[in-house]
Amino acid sequence: METFDKAPKFFAAQALIRQTSPKHVITMGKIAEPFVQALIGCLLNADGKQETDKQYVSLPANMTLLDFKDFTFNACLYRVRRLQLQSQPTDTQTEDRLNYIQTLINVDSTKTVYALGALIKFLEQTWHNMRPSGDDALIFLHIKQVALDDHVYIDNTTFNALNVFNLMRHDSAFKHGGLSSCREGVSLFKLLSLHCVSQMGFLKLREILMSPIKNMNELAKRYEFMDFIVDPRHTPIATAINAALHKITNVYKIFGKIKHSQGNAGHWRALYGTIYALLQVNEEIKPFLTECSIFREYHEMMSENLYRVEATINTTLDLKVGLNRDRPAVKEHIDDELDEAKSTYNTIQNRLVAAARIVVNHLPPQLEECTVSFVPDMGHIISVRKWSPKCTPEELLPYGCYFLFESSSIFHYKTALCQELDKQLGDLPLVVQDHENRIIQRVAAFVIEQNVFMLNPLEQLAYMDALISMAKVGKERNYVRPLINEHNMLEIKDGRHPLAEINNESYVPNHYMSGGLHRPMKIITGPNASGKSMFLKQVALLVYMAHVGSYLPAAAANISMVHSIHSRLHANESAALNMSAFTIDLIQMGNALYSAKPSSLVVMDEFGRGTTGNVTKALLLSALRHFLHGDNICPHVVVSTHLTLEKEYLESPLVHFQKMSHMRHPETNAITFLYKIQDGETSSCTFEMAEVLEPSILQRAKEIYASLSGDKPELTPEEEEQFFLDVKCPPFDD
Structure with missing residues (x-):
């Protein structure tokens, strides 16, 4: 699994x-x-x-x-x-x-x-x-x-064939470590995530799409929530939740930072903003707890401990200002000793300004200003900008300045006044910083201890974000909520492919009915490019979407819970796999035969196109008869084929022959595809589709086909030779 x-x-x-x-x-x-x-x-x-x-x-x-x-x-x-x-x-x-x-x-x-x-x-x-x-x-x-x-x-083959995900890698992705240059291509995930606000909601939606479920109660909760969100009467609460989602962040990394004293003011602001958003959503949804199960679950996850965490951070830490912009400050009246140290520290600036004036008065006249500052492990120092391009730091040694180092055209010195400041003030800035760090670390330990009261509602809020995005996309694109049944019945009225219709305003919808009063095995014929493959993918994708709780692009839908979805849709040959297209076909077919249950959906598109027609026909008929061996256990099967299947091998009330409709021009006999599913059978119209070839070649192909089919006697060698002499091929390009 x-x-x-x-x-x-x-x-x-x-x-x-x-x-x-x-x-x-x-x-x-x-x-x-x-x-x-x-x-x-x-x-x-x-x-x-x-x-x-x-x-x-x-x-x-x-x-x-x-x-x-x-x-x-x-x-x-x-x-x-x-x-x-x-x-x-x-x-x-x-x-x-x-x-x-x-x-x-x-x-x-x-x-x-x-x-x-x-x-x-x-x-x-x-x-x-x-x-x-x-x-x-x-x-x-x-x-x-x-x-x-x-x-x-x-x-995975079915996931890829249905374009649930479509991770596209840049040709030069290897330069950046592989996945760093990947992006999501045209896929169902990209479509449904258009309105995800938070990164956690984005990841939650991916999780939902990777795990289709058949739990009717859970699906009912999702649809109930989505119906609530798209109801115009609930626009204010939807807007409030959306505003809160903009404030949440993934706190797992923040916990790691603050646990090891690496959290800066930005981390604490993000953490507090997330907690505040969680509490804000809880207050907003209280009037609607009886209308939505997901709201009730969220409210039940909330604890007084989370309110205490919010109050602790809010009353203890000043997240807007601090002695060091890389870390928060502790507010006043939290610790008397810290307040006293801070009061003393606040007078340092005035002392340093006065000290700088004294130093300047004892320096050469060309130096009009200097700076006195505190550097950890070095104490107070004097900083003087170079006064001429050729000046040297030794020029100030006679004035009682001891040279320390140079940086960015500034000379740094130690003087007797600096030593006196060190004695009077000591390492007061470090004392304040260490004291604040100890308090912040105690707050961090308390927050981490209460993390479970934060993570559960945060996951639920990300869940809401994913469902809100799905609901908004469904409303914008005129999707409908499907009915869910337990009678192994799939009914889709005027279904549309959610990805194919994006850039095709004239997309033709189609019905799909299987199970119950409808025959579960559909055998679909039609010319190439008539829409058979798209119809198969549409059926599988819509059934899949119902199992993740999404609205469906259809006029109406009634979907039962399926055990599994199997497909024979893609058979891309690859030298790396060491398998032909026909071998891949057989593997995908075997997976369906071994694993399909009565409630499974099996879609097979042009099975066996990589081998001879009679062998393909025999294998396909045998597989279909396997599904039909019991009247009550045939899964939902949709097969498209260009072959003419002998009905005597498929005599069963469970089989329904359908075709992709088309029409012919009365004069030119040209084919126009209608992309509409109808009852009946039709040919593949191979010769009509091959009219791009030289007419003489096409005519000869028809004669050979008639001969192979037994409609005409085989040609003599003389007739065969005369044909090739009569064929008029276009000249080669110079």
Whole structure:
């Protein structure tokens, strides 16, 4: 299973452990790492109630930690590639066995390869202690993908094909360390994040899109909140929340700074602004707690401790002014000793001005001014700007000045008056600074101790930010809230592709009905470029959007919770993968065949275009018959093909043949695509699409096709030779 999990709670990992109840847990890392600590707490506390502040120093008996250095990626990949499964077809060659394994797992995922490779090695090393009896050999039966109960399984290939994310790297990104030059291209994430205000909301939206769910209660909460926000009656509260979102920041880094006395005034201002924004939102939403579940959850997260944190910072620290602009100052009447030291310090400026006047009176006439200042570890010093281009610091030695150093055309000296100031004032500036630092550090310790009362509502506010952005985009683009059902029924009326319609005002919407009274298997035919692939992606993307709580670009929608979404959409060949386009097709198809459930959605676009027509047809028919082997368990299947499928192999009330409509010009026979889905079948119109070729070549192709189809007898060698002599090809360019 691959999903996005977040520190410090790692709820997804904990939910997975509770769901699967593993006999043994294996992971990589050190015991002090937050992820390992969360796993230990979950294993030791079966009731789910963990001691959040407890630091575990030993592993439970059913947990093992592995060291990264003993499990390199190449070593793990080698073990995965040589894995022998009892479920694999017999008498398979090495290449076929590797392709079979890739239908079960995603070998392009580094984490998946690490996890499986480490597990194989661990079992090989420890099986003699774990086996039930002494004669039991280690045998791997099968690999099964596991998804969280509340999560929809979507593989990386489908994510990429649907353009949920589209991270684009600059050609010179390697110069900047890889990801620093990346940007988000045209994607669903970029569209839905248009109105995210805070960086935390931006990250929260990415987390939401990476984890589609089938928890109807949670989805209902999201839609309830979004409906509340877009209601014109609630514009004032939406505006107040938006203003508060501009003030929040990610406090995790700030905690690290102030904990180690590295926090400056800017860090403290950002921290206080975040806390104040949290409290402000809590006050604003109080009149609406009965109308919105997310507001109630946020209000329940608020604690009096957070109010005390705000009051402590506000009454103790002056975040606007300070003795040093790089750190805050402590306000008056907090510490009497500090107030007295500050009072004395405030008189220093007058003393230093008077001292500078005395020094100038004892210097040569050409020097009309000087500065007396305090430097830590050096005490009070006199600073004199060069009075001529050729002057030297030794010229002032007869006047009782002891030269220290030169910087930026300024000579710095020590005099008897400076030594007297050192005796009278001492290191008072450092005393004040150290005293303030001790108070600030006590405040920092108190704030960090209460961090849990801040982090939970902050996460919830970031959650609101993400949902507000989704709601605003939906309202601007005329999206609708889908109905959610439990009857394995997908109904989309006048659905539109959210990305394709952005730059296409004349985008043609289409219906999609599956399950319930509608047949779940759709076989769509039509000419190339008639809109088949776009329709398939549109169906998959709209079903996916309903599972993240987004409004849908449609006139109406009624969506059931699906188990998984599988696709055969992209098959980009790559020398690095050492796989042909047809091999990638087979792997993607195998993933759907092995993993699809009755409530899954499977979309297949032009399966097998990389091999011969009859072989493709046989494989496609066999796969479709696999989905149809039981009347009540066929998943939602949408297939586009240019092949003519024999209906006798697909005789089932679950199959629905549809086509992408088009029309022909009555005189020229030219094709005009209407991009509208209709019942029925149609040909691929290959010859009509090939009219860009030389007419004689096209005519000969029609004759050969008729011959191969059995409509005409085969040509004699003489006729074949005469054809090539008659073909009129355009001349080559000079």
